Amino acid sequence: MNGEPAPTIEVEGVSKWFGGVVAVSDVSLVVEPGVTALLGPNGAGKTTLLRTIGGLTLPSEGTVTVFGEPIRRNPGLYRRIGYMPEHEAVYDFLTGRQFVELGARLQGVDDLDAAVGRAIETVDLVKDQDRRLRGYSRGMRQRMRLAATLVHDPPLLVLDEPLSGTDPAQRLHLRDVIRRLAGEGRTVLVSSHILEEVDQLADRIHLMVSGKLAASGDYRAIRLKLNDRPFVVRIDCANARALAAGLLRVDAVESVEVADDGALRVRSRDVSSLQRSLPAIARELDIRLSRVEPLDDSLESVFEYLATGTGR
């Protein structure tokens, strides 16, 4: 015993496969108080891992413990967990308030009215609480689901894509709510497929790609890895060959190709250096640039690079 408190969630060698498809492969991680983000492209296995942590899915291999206890066949543990699933389905014949009340009743909350009122106030939906959920926008529905998730004031919140479907203002508000809940000592595990979304939100990020844990660290560490990867930019301009010759003088440029359609494909490893050099060279050679577009900046490409060391 070293006196350190046990982590809130411990995932040990968890794999999950559906028939021949491996959704999660040998993932081990711990989650401690504060906000932890599970980041990865669609299909990376985030939701499957969260569902395993939440006890909705039985892992094919490995173990999950929450507050030191196994989650499966242990319904009493849900008093201490608020889990918001990814899909947006709700009992849409209920009003927002009735939906949150249902969650509170099933959790056995003592002061029901006060708890429901507090949860709805937290997500800023007091005005709309008596409307049926079927009339809610996607973002409002998402916020009311969050209210139902935290109505029993659990020390652990597992939120699968909580910001999905929200507009920028709601996104900022929810981010503040999540930060505040974590600031009160809770453990919050959120998933997202947008790196920038978890900036300012998560203290720690676990990056998943193709069912595997590709990297762990804070936002800065993950961002540095992203900036270090090679990338390709397409440039349309009036004189491609002259610009190609000019760009090859830049150290950060690894290669330049002139494509059949006359566009340049520039491969570099230093985003900011290319960003500084390109306008200067174009001005010097008096070449007009009509289009500059990153070709492989999709999340899948970024994540694949982090997972395998090779971009597309």
Next chain:
Amino acid sequence: MTAIFVLTARQLAGSRRVWLVLALVALPVLAAVLFHVGETTTTNARFADNVTTTLIASGILPLVMLLFATSAFGNELVDRTLGYLALKPLARWRIVLPKLAAAFFVGGVPVAASGFVAVALVDGGGLRGALATGLGLLVGAAAYAAIFTWAGLASRHALLLGLVYVFVWEATLAAYLDGVRFLSIRRYTLGLIHGLDEARLARIDDPLSSGAAILAAALVVGAFTALTVRKLVRMDVP
């Protein structure tokens, strides 16, 4: 458990299929009214028996229970809302029992009431036969509710399986094969009605005693409720 009962009852009663069910439930009463206003050579007792066996016990009761009980979990599996119940600190039987009760209440009680009213109308206000019919149908509804609630959780093809059970197993195999005729909820229902009022259904072959019918129905309810709880404990919740 009340919250889940109310939630499920609202889900079931709020679905579009409730109009079909209301139409089915109205049929026996309509038949009884037509019997009274029209001219026929059939006796009251015979007409009441025909309505009970052919219309209600063989068709309306199993169909209505099939539609409602398979939806008790089936709707939540399809729209993926079951997680809202499964992620709560509730033993699984505390989810299954209120859902079963809601399916019974929303489907079984109206059918039993319909049978009661229809037989009472045909009998000219006599209550014994009507009560026997209502109680027999309630017991049958409970057994159907248990089987079809389990089927709705265990299979994506619960409706089809239920139709096969009702129209292949009960209507043909269990009706004609001695060896399996006790594995039929329809026989429990009719046996109990006859047991409670011997003047009713006197023409059915070798009816179960009311005690045997209640015991068999109770075994079905117990066994399939246990299977449903077991399934919910072991399954991956969508």
